[in-house]
Amino acid sequence: MTRLNQLIAVEKTVKGKAQQKIAEVGRDLAKAGLLSGISRTYQPKDEDGEQLPPESTRVQVRADVVLKEVADGLTRLFDVTASKDLTNCTARADVVVDGQPLLRDVPVTTLLFLEKQLAEMQAFLRRLPVLDAAEVWGYNDAADCWSTEPVRTIRTRKVPRNHVKAEATEHHPAQVEVYHEDVPVGYWTSVKFSGAMQAKRLGDLLDRVDTLQHAVKFAREEANATEVVDSRIGDKVFGYLFR
Numbered sequence: 481m482t483r484l485n486q487l488i489a490v491e492k493t494v495k496g497k498a499q500q501k502i503a504e505v506g507r508d509l510a511k512a513g514l515l516s517g518i519s520r521t522y523q524p525k526d527e528d529g530e531q532l533p534p535e536s537t538r539v540q541v542r543a544d545v546v547l548k549e550v551a552d553g554l555t556r557l558f559d560v561t562a563s564k565d566l567t568n569c570t571a572r573a574d575v576v577v578d579g580q581p582l583l584r585d586v587p588v589t590t591l592l593f594l595e596k597q598l599a600e601m602q603a604f605l606r607r608l609p610v611l612d613a614a615e616v617w618g619y620n621d622a623a624d625c626w627s628t629e630p631v632r633t634i635r636t637r638k639v640p641r642n643h644v645k646a647e648a649t650e651h652h653p654a655q656v657e658v659y660h661e662d663v664p665v666g667y668w669t670s671v672k673f674s675g676a677m678q679a680k681r682l683g684d685l686l687d688r689v690d691t692l693q694h695a696v697k698f699a700r701e702e703a704n705a706t707e708v709v710d711s712r713i714g715d716k717v718f719g720y721l722f723r
Contacts, residue, residue: 484567484588485704487560491585494560499552505546514541547722555714562711571706573699577691588703594696602689609676628672638663 487509502585517539522532568588575583575591576683611617611626620627638660 482710483704484564484571484706484708484709487564487567487708488704491564493559494557494585498553498557502550504541505550508541509546511541515539515543516664522708538604551714551722555718558714558717559712562713563708565708566709566711568574570709571703573703575692575695575699577695582692583699586698586699586703588706591696591703595693595700598689598693598696602686602693603683605685605689608682610679610682611674611676613679615672617631617678620673623673626674626678631670633670634664634670635668637665 519534519536521534524530524532571588572585573588573591574581574723575586575594615628617626617628619625620632639662641659641661643657643659644654646652646655
């Protein structure tokens with residue numbers, strides 16, 4: 481009894497051998513001399529003339545033999561491919577998560593599709609931004625996004641001031657130094673908003689993707705253990721083509 485996973489394992493080897501055989505045959509056919517032969521004998525005009533040995537070249541490649549070799553090489557590949565495709569029509573398994581079937585009787589080809597899509601979804605989720613952990617966030621229903629508590633800060637303005645370093649005298653003017661002083665003129669009230677995701681929420685989503693990925697892989701392995709539906713189409717195809 482052959483399992484689908486066993487058939488898939490040998491498919492690449494069978495295909496490789498078939499391609500190798502066709503390549504070898506193609507190289508032989510490209511050498512015209514291999515398909516040609518000749519036989520000739522020499523007879524001198526006179527009885528005492530020079531005697532020469534006969535010459536011959538054998539045909540090394542025959543078209544009918546080439547066709548048989550090609551057919552033999554491809555017949556196994558045709559049978560393996562047809563058997564795999566036919567078995568894929570019946571190979572199914574449940575995707576079980578936490579002991580319960582999430583998806584029932586999923587074809588193996590769909591399971592392969594799900595594996596690829598889940599890997600892409602995982603990569604997409606990893607690119608999502610998360611809320612800045614340095615802030616305290618709460619959900620703001622009015623803004624329909626996350627926001628921080630209002631923070632009040634002072635707005636200041638630089639006001640020039642004079643500092644008298646020396647009073648004026650009868651002989652010298654006063655020595656005055658100008659400096660700027662920050663003077664409060666108002667207050668800013670700031671609230672930060674964000675459409676990013678909570679780190680815990682993203683972690684939960686990635687855990688779910690990971691769990692489902694494992695479940696799908698397990699289901700695929702189970703589906704691939706389906707007994708092969710044997711299909712023999714190679715002999716029929718090449719029996720018709722090369723008869």
